[in-house]
Amino acid sequence: MQKVTLAVETEHKILCSRCGYELYHFKRRVVDKGLALVVTALLLFIPANFLPIMKLKMFGQQTYDTVWSAVIALYKADMTIIASLVLSCSLFIPLIKLICQLLVLISLKRPSIRSTGILLLKCYQHLREWGMWEIYLLGILVAMVKVGDVAELSLGVGLFCFTALLLIQVWLDSLMSLQQLWQEIEVESGHAGR
Template sequence: MTAIDTSLQICEDCDTVYRRRALARGEVARCVRCGAELERHHRLGVDALLALVLTAMIVFVQANIWPIVTLGLNGQQVSSRLWGVIATMWRDRAPVVAVLAAATLFFFPVLRMLLLGLVLVHARRGRRGPGFREAMVALHYLRPWTMSEVFVMGALVAIVKAHMYFEVTANAGIYAYGALMLLVTVFSGVDLRRLWDLTAEPAR
């Protein structure tokens, strides 16, 4: 098998080839020709990323178990969870919106965290696990479709507006989603392409 020269990197936008060098803290390497980002320095190692993903999974479970908001009117109170909102949209003849909400707020984030966790578990040992290539491709395409931050911002706006008509109490679920948004933002900023360099193909 021919050895791959990992000292070289190619710009994904214009295919210009560069020789990789070690980056200092906070430094970003950009393509001279087109300005695209080639690589950036990351302080988080594989172990730290795995811990971050596990934390995000725990917070994600809490965000889906706990109520998001409680609405009160004339002495009656109703609490709502994410899946309650999705079910209501489905019953109110908005199936497309319900499916998109379920996919972007639940299924895609779950799949992304599971795939990333699986890749990092094997990467801790410096090797690529089964399905590494497929998992990395899936992570690349799933990245734009995890929209927890959009949901949190929309929920906060809705809570503020609902105060005009109801007694509104923000529950633990919305705070859990806020924490999840921060965690997702952190590991979304990590360039997972470096896992190709940190891991080796399993021996055949």
């Protein structure tokens, strides 16, 4: 395959010359759009994980469930390994991933921290598969369906924040093409070296 260097300011696609399949789609203003999405995701992170996802009323008792309370409940039930895994995959790794995304995008705007941006892009590349938000949301939906017959359920603000955070993260992941980010870092590094 031949290496192609293109100006990254324009939106364009690279297609297979034989079949026309879209190999890459370079989008315009990825850094600006990405920064807006990352900041929004970071603002939603705390309410999504610490505000009640749902209120459960059963046999006269009321409980408010959050992502954090699920981790605590697993820990109190002597499921330390599972609690650690849920804590890592639903809180720590997604937060580190968002911070990496933020700093990578900032490094594209500020050449002085470009080498840090390259390291963080490598870190982000490895963390992409470790987020567990989609699975956690499916678990919440299944629990709501199963428990809905025997208890009174009401949705909390945390669920809406969590869903918005998940959708923004999916949008951000589709926007932040690794191929394009590496291309932009390479182009910017070339300009910085001159």
